[in-house]
Amino acid sequence: MALAHPRFIGTNKPKVDSCQMASPQSPVILTQDELKKIAAYKAVEFVESGMVLGLGTGSTACHAVARIGELLQQGKLKNIVGIPTSKKTHEQAVSVGIPLSDLDNYPVLDLAIDGADEVDPYLNLVKGRGGSLLREKMVEGACKKFVVIVDETKLVKHIGGSGLAMPVEIVPFCWKFTLERLQMMFMDAGCVAKLRRFIENGEPFVTDNGNYIIDLYFEKDIGDLKVASDEILRLAGVVEHGMFLDMATTLIVAGELGVTVKNK
């Protein structure tokens, strides 16, 4: 049965097929983490022996990495090479026995699996609230297939409009200057830009690449995403931003009614 998500409106919608987990007669209340795990396990069904895999970062991707490790140990998957998108994922992949390499050795990947912070109906994403957006964009941009795994709370009509952070990775040099430029750039959208800091000590959050993150909060829609993307990238001091436009090829959403697979 196809489950059309009510928030998926507009034209050129991705194709939908699904498998249902719970019937209305037998409702099962699952935690957000259980939904993340369901989406992750579904994505791992796309993995075949011999593949070079992009390994995402975050609490959803973490379930996929663990599952791949489990299947390798059971001998159900063989000859997998993982390309991690962060130091944290690198550590986890090593701990579960996934052989690793990098983009220098494998410039084209078969498949990447990763979570997202926001997903719009056209499979545009916001990523990077975990701080790994640069490596994620490099690895996932080099994949033939990019499977995004989320629980249904991540679905939005317009990315950037949720009131939550749109991350931008910047060089630490004169970060206040870059912060102000970014805020001015989106003045009409009521943008407030904040340097990401550790809660414990107030020190700036530093990415795996030694950079800082500026989180942009918008009061209003930022309009054309491609225009916004180009404008941000033109600003000297910016390394990359967390809008992943036209990159995802498949979306797996786990929700109360089941798990849905959408192909672009």
Ligand SMILES: O=C(CO)[C@H](O)[C@H](O)COP(=O)(O)O
């Ligand atoms: O982009 C990311 C990290 O940079 C994550 O994929 C994103 O933040 C989603 O995280 P989670 O699966 O923990 O909700």
